[in-house]
Amino acid sequence: MKLHVIKQRNLWWAISAAFILSGLAAMLISWQNFGAPLRPSLDFVGGSRLQLELACAREKTCEQPIDPATVRSVLAEQGLANSSIQVLGTEQDALLIRTSTLNVEQRTELLQALEAKLGKFDPAATQIDTVGPTLGRQIFTSGLLALLAAFAGIMVYLSLRFQFDYALFAIVALLHDVLVTLGLFSILGLVSGLEVDSLFIVALLTIVGFSVNDTVVIYDRIRERIKESPGRHINDIVDEAVNQTLTRSINTTLTTILSLVAIFLFGGETLKYFALALIVGFVAGAYSSIFIASTLLAFWRERTGRAIAQPEPVADGPLDITPSPEDA
Amino acid sequence: MGRQRSLLALILLLAIAAAVLLTQRPLNLGLDLRGGSQLTLQVSPTAEVPEITPEKMESVRAVVERRVNGLGVSEALVQTVGDTQLLVQLPGVSDPAQAERVLGDTAQLDFRQQRQGTEAQLRAEYQVLQGLLVQQANLEINNADPAELAENRAAIERSNQAIASLFDKVGLTGDMLRNAYAQPISGNAWEVGLEFNEEGGQKFAEMTKAVAGTGRSLGIFLDDDLLSAPTVDVKYAETGIVGGRASISGGFDAQRAGELALQLRSGALPVPVEIVENRTVGATLGRDSIQRSIYAAIAGLILVLIFMVVYYRLPGLLADIALVVYALLTLALFNLLNVTLTLPGIAGFILSIGMAVDANVLIFERTREELRSGKTLYRSVESGFYRAFSSILDSNVTTLIACAALFWLGVGLVKGFALTLAIGVVVSMFTALTCTRTLLLTALSVPSLRKPSYFSPGVSNSPSARPSST
Numbered sequence: 044m045k046l047h048v049i050k051q052r053n054l055w056w057a058i059s060a061a062f063i064l065s066g067l068a069a070m071l072i073s074w075q076n077f078g079a080p081l082r083p084s085l086d087f088v089g090g091s092r093l094q095l096e097l098a099c100a101r102e103k104t105c106e107q108p109i110d111p112a113t114v115r116s117v118l119a120e121q122g123l124a125n126s127s128i129q130v131l132g133t134e135q136d137a138l139l140i141r142t143s144t145l146n147v148e149q150r151t152e153l154l155q156a157l158e159a160k161l162g163k164f165d166p167a168a169t170q171i172d173t174v175g176p177t178l179g180r181q182i183f184t185s186g187l188l189a190l191l192a193a194f195a196g197i198m199v200y201l202s203l204r205f206q207f208d209y210a211l212f213a214i215v216a217l218l219h220d221v222l223v224t225l226g227l228f229s230i231l232g233l234v235s236g237l238e239v240d241s242l243f244i245v246a247l248l249t250i251v252g253f254s255v256n257d258t259v260v261i262y263d264r265i266r267e268r269i270k271e272s273p274g275r276h277i278n279d280i281v282d283e284a285v286n287q288t289l290t291r292s293i294n295t296t297l298t299t300i301l302s303l304v305a306i307f308l309f310g311g312e313t314l315k316y317f318a319l320a321l322i323v324g325f326v327a328g329a330y331s332s333i334f335i336a337s338t339l340l341a342f343w344r345e346r347t348g349r350a351i352a353q354p355e356p357v358a359d360g361p362l363d364i365t366p367s368p369e370d371a
Numbered sequence: 372m373g374r375q376r377s378l379l380a381l382i383l384l385l386a387i388a389a390a391v392l393l394t395q396r397p398l399n400l401g402l403d404l405r406g407g408s409q410l411t412l413q414v415s416p417t418a419e420v421p422e423i424t425p426e427k428m429e430s431v432r433a434v435v436e437r438r439v440n441g442l443g444v445s446e447a448l449v450q451t452v453g454d455t456q457l458l459v460q461l462p463g464v465s466d467p468a469q470a471e472r473v474l475g476d477t478a479q480l481d482f483r484q485q486r487q488g489t490e491a492q493l494r495a496e497y498q499v500l501q502g503l504l505v506q507q508a509n510l511e512i513n514n515a516d517p518a519e520l521a522e523n524r525a526a527i528e529r530s531n532q533a534i535a536s537l538f539d540k541v542g543l544t545g546d547m548l549r550n551a552y553a554q555p556i557s558g559n560a561w562e563v564g565l566e567f568n569e570e571g572g573q574k575f576a577e578m579t580k581a582v583a584g585t586g587r588s589l590g591i592f593l594d595d596d597l598l599s600a601p602t603v604d605v606k607y608a609e610t611g612i613v614g615g616r617a618s619i620s621g622g623f624d625a626q627r628a629g630e631l632a633l634q635l636r637s638g639a640l641p642v643p644v645e646i647v648e649n650r651t652v653g654a655t656l657g658r659d660s661i662q663r664s665i666y667a668a669i670a671g672l673i674l675v676l677i678f679m680v681v682y683y684r685l686p687g688l689l690a691d692i693a694l695v696v697y698a699l700l701t702l703a704l705f706n707l708l709n710v711t712l713t714l715p716g717i718a719g720f721i722l723s724i725g726m727a728v729d730a731n732v733l734i735f736e737r738t739r740e741e742l743r744s745g746k747t748l749y750r751s752v753e754s755g756f757y758r759a760f761s762s763i764l765d766s767n768v769t770t771l772i773a774c775a776a777l778f779w780l781g782v783g784l785v786k787g788f789a790l791t792l793a794i795g796v797v798v799s800m801f802t803a804l805t806c807t808r809t810l811l812l813t814a815l816s817v818p819s820l821r822k823p824s825y826f827s828p829g830v831s832n833s834p835s836a837r838p839s840s841t
Binding site for chain 1: 406410411413467468471472476493605645646647648649650651652653654655656659660663664666667668670671673674678679682714718719722724726728733734736740750758762765766767768769770771772773774775776777779780781785788789794
């Protein structure tokens, strides 16, 4: 397989632009609906989430499934009418309730009222999360700060190891990956009510850390090719470098996605969407390294009249190699 | 070959040590995996304490720790996070609501001295209050209408204020109380023992000296509500109760004495705290998560192992061995560094398995290229390592930069993920560069394995690719 990344760059750019624009559109719609570009979970807006399972669920002796209408009427009595209710479990014997922030008394009262109507819950299978609104903001800002810090750190490092324009387009590629992931989750939020929690920020940062790997490997090859044949046009060099590293890009993305698919399938509710975010981000990352970061670099060098580059003096990392006597 | 052999021995030794360590000492599992409550308490400044100093934080922490100990949870953990937050971890707690009530109580405790000439008034007011409290309990049982309840509650509030106005503050506050405990005297009778620090002891002596034998009492107030109003025996009129120890007796049963002691112990917060986050996971739920994560980890590992052998053949097999060593070493490091494994932490580890093979993929792709260009096997392997190095270094450093950003700026679970991923990245560089390389070079010293087709399908055993025999 031989890719002509440069020749068809307008196509690659159009594909990315289409993805990003539809994501941005979804974020705009989300903004109008929930006041945020993605459907936020209680990690960010604060609130209480109670995941409950009837005590009879373990022994499979529950007589009847939980009726959401009963739950709704109990919540309404407690003045929590605008909470979301989900009945879970194969036997419909588990319950997920999301409400505004409840303090201990309110929560105890709610639990007692529910137990009176539905039967006893199993405390060992209960999960209760309460996050105050201020803390949610804190998680959000710290996540955003971490993202910016990671961008800045990567930018500085790549500027030092490569050149400033390499670093710049690596960041553009990263923004691409982040936007694609944000966009898809925004769409999922609109379509299937998927909420993003603090793990999503972790996922974004991991995507940043990982996708830049791909870009760096291709850049590394471009740099090497330039050093070896300084007289060649940047377009040829980029094409060649991309093709030489293509198998590696595919295989690495594949092995990583294999582990992620394992998490997605077996990892349970919370980790599932974390894994999905990573899968989306990593695929976008592999795409952007091959089709965006490198083509933009070539485009830029051509535009600024540096298509035929001067070899740059860059020291390679040291590696202890002792020539073997066998290798005569 | 001597260098290879000793490196191989070292790696083997490390792997065995890691395996032994892992069987001897269980990994530290987070609350989301073993079940329990994790609470974040926010400390806020007040008019009296406009600034939360580290010393104030420390005293808040001490009080919270005491309250936690009062709950009788084993292996509980209280630590300060940032400047104004406390993180409380209660593994396996059975009643998170009780824990929240006890920890989130912002009550302020102080000891006050009754004013002269208010004895009769106190008795009367106290009786009014008791009556109101009984009435309140009755109303609540009978589900009385809200207006009536509110009215009664207001009456209680007024009564409490009236009582509080009969006492003078003497500056003896809860933070001077070192301990309070219930102890039996005889039969069913219990008393509550008190221990003050030095300053508190002196103030207590002065106060008890002033009221001893007068019929006036000293009032113990929690948030301006009278908890107890013991009188002091006349025999202390000369000196007061000195030595910082005292006991309150009189009509307590075990339960009431225990309750008062707990209220006293936990009433010494110098500033109000608020529970801003509570994450409670039931024990079985946590166990399910562990099981699923282990399945995910094993499934991920196996998929990657298979892929490597199928695609890269002999080097792939050696990389697989390195990957298993990697998994052992990383888990052992988690163990040694006391990393608390949380759900995202495990995800970080599983992810690092996928990333760990990246270095090997880079190296093997390079090796293949060199082989195709007609170099000898040995030289191809060596230059595969050499030329892939800068890519491996740069790509891992950028991941580490992202981890560092997550670790320093992230909160809670995010930190755990960053740490496990970073450890994974560092260990993977070691195993890919050292372990795989040593294994490969050792394999090359076995003549029957020296076939380029074991390394790259499609490369023939051309004469130039066959190393000369030693």
